[in-house]
Amino acid sequence: MRLWASPTSVLGLVAALVLLPLGARARRVDGVLEIAAMRRLPRRAWPFEAITLGHVIIGTHAAVLERLRTHEQVHVRQCERWGPLFLPVYLLAGAWQWARGRDAYWDNPFEVEARRVAGC
Template identity: 35%
Template sequence: MPAPSWLRALQLLGALWTSPNTLIGLAAGALGLLAGARVRWSGRDCALVFQQWPWGPGGAITLGNVILHTGGDLQVACHTYAHRAGRGVEPTIQLDDHERAHVYQYLVLGPLYLPVYLLCGGVSVRNPFERAADHYARFGHGWWP
């Protein structure tokens, strides 16, 4: 079932608002293409996904409406930040669901996302943006911290 027109309009406004972040992601993705990455549009994730992105420790990073992924398929199981930090045993989540939550967060905060994300702890279990993305990936709701 397609999204209602008002939701599409909000997504478009959010995409315009976060376009500076998306441009950073597109530049990084273009460099990855030169090194063998592949790109595809994911309507479900509202993002261009660069797969086989050749740099980084593994996993994915979202920049606006761009997801850079070191693997071949974003629909892969991964552990939550809390699980990896030893804060309890949690079931695995889908990486694409986690990254989609970040896309939604970018649509709301736009160019403010990266500074706010870094002030909240960066890539760590302490970061409420990461915990919210894990929650969304587990339960299908609650992507906002």
């Protein structure tokens, strides 16, 4: 499964390589590389608090990674299932929801599953 998810993980590693020289902190948790982007980041500097790219989870802060770990781990499993198709299918699922007059993020089936499993 890790090999199937590796193309998306490479994108996460590239993002990590950009963030680490800027002060980001990295640690391995449950077989996943977690990147806490910055210690002090303006609250709305990014359009998300955390994003999962294969086996790399990037969060705005360490506390965010702690709080969202279960949710983001669901996305890791989704990426293992979908492999290199994960990002395009995720985006298409959001676009489909938006085209139907629903919310592209909150109604995206990938996010619905992650919230259900994480209990949030």
